[in-house]
Amino acid sequence: MTKPRKALVSLDATPYYHCVSRCVRRAFLCGNGNNGVCFEHRRQWIEDKISALAAIFSIDVCAYAVMSNHYHVVLHIDKATAESWSADEVIRRWHQLYKGTALTQRYVRNKAAMLQAEIDAVDDRVEEWRLRLTNIGWFMRNINEPTARQANQEDGCTGRFWEGRYKSQALLDEQALISCMAYVDLNPIRAGMNKTPEGSLHTSIRRRCQQAKAAFSPNHRQQQAKELMPMIGNPRSSMPKGIAIRLTDYLELVDWTGRIIREDKRGAIERQLPPILDRLQLDPKHWLYLSQHFESRFKRLVGTAYALKHGAEALGYRRTPQSCIQLLE
Structure with a gap:
């Protein structure tokens, strides 16, 4: 029986995982396509995203290779570092990826003026974001989704860029x-x-x-x-x-x-x-x-x-x- 994706990652087993994402139909959408158009520059897009996300997430990159129709990453989940972050640090990192909420934006501007109930709501959100910043799924999502949107915009089309979700292997x-x-x-x-x-x-x-x-x-x-x-x-x-x-x-x-x-x-x-x-x-x-x-x-x-x-x-x-x-x- 196929196991749900959330059951494939366990820090009790190992913090190391090998992940692979492939282009739809394994087409060379990051290389020299069959129509003679070169998309090699998209490999640099993915490499840049991997490097940028490694500085935001509490996930270390051990190895990577960006090919013409797929890419590999070997990742290490650093839960201890994420747990040591303050609320301000978690918000700062998350806001590099997303806008956050109205409350977290107010927290950054002037948390001293906020009510205790509002601060408690921010704390709940911070703990949710802390978990996401150690989550391989969110890491891969922040590579794949922006790349797909950017490539589709460049091609002037819509539709899937990646072949389903990524493949994951636990390195024990x-x-x-x-x-x-x-x-x-x-x-x-x-x-x-x-x-x-x-x-x-x-x-x-x-x-x-x-x-x-x-x-x-x-x-x-x-x-x-x-x-x-x-x-x-x-x-x-x-x-x-x-x-x-x-x-x-x-x-x-x-x-x-x-x-x-x-x-x-x-x-x-x-x-x-x-x-x-x-x-x-x-x-x-x-x-x-x-x-x-x-x-x-x-x-x-x-x-x-x-x-x-x-x-x-x-x-x-x-x-x-x-x-x-x-x-x-």
């Missing part, structure tokens, strides 16, 4: 997260649009490479791309917020994965496996399978057998799905 452990990020970052390579990760336009890997090249210390989280969730190295006791891998290790891993997938490069690269594979306890066969078939082979939950069992319980599944390791055996 570190292996699933890193492999999904590599899958997303290598999308343009697999599609034949680009030859190198750093040359792939409208991707997080290109943004990370640009920042790393310009930084004095690329692995320092303060010198990484601000709009992306930082990579903070090996797990340790005083762990700051970030992805548990060094940036240089991740870039090496993505580059190796992109080259090893090519049939004519398999034998030449296998002897030079990056240390990150041992640290994450990833078998090369499992890693290559994940990085090439992440979206098509796996459904709503991705992780090891133990992580899948825990995630299935948190999300209310009656049966535990097969793990990636079980599928490969």
Whole structure:
């Protein structure tokens, strides 16, 4: 039985999710269309929206890739940060997206002149907005709806731009997260649009490479791309917020994965496996399978057998799905 969308996201299971939105009929509405018209500039629209929303929502962007007929984002829900925001901060952020209500507008102008009942009503609205600012559905809505309206206005037409609602996958452990990020970052390579990760336009890997090249210390989280969730190295006791891998290790891993997938490069690269594979306890066969078939082979939950069992319980599944390791055996 199909589960309702609200039941597909549970912070008890994981704060990490992979989301995909596709253009209607998978047409190249963000690339070179069949009629010879180029819509490549729309990829920049989507990339700009992803970066802007990351600064407003309490949702971190781990990876993204904007293609000609779809886009991917890997997101991290930061509930703790949202709960620490004051009412003024929540209103300030929400008003960057919407006008708010007459009461919240008055609250911003002069809350001292408001009655207590009005302030209580504002507080109720603030808590509703606080939840929305940690909601993946609202994040994706604020990418898809403005893009569709802008594209339809440009084309002088009406109708659907996106193929239904977005697809979501829960990433239950570190292996699933890193492999999904590599899958997303290598999308343009697999599609034949680009030859190198750093040359792939409208991707997080290109943004990370640009920042790393310009930084004095690329692995320092303060010198990484601000709009992306930082990579903070090996797990340790005083762990700051970030992805548990060094940036240089991740870039090496993505580059190796992109080259090893090519049939004519398999034998030449296998002897030079990056240390990150041992640290994450990833078998090369499992890693290559994940990085090439992440979206098509796996459904709503991705992780090891133990992580899948825990995630299935948190999300209310009656049966535990097969793990990636079980599928490969």
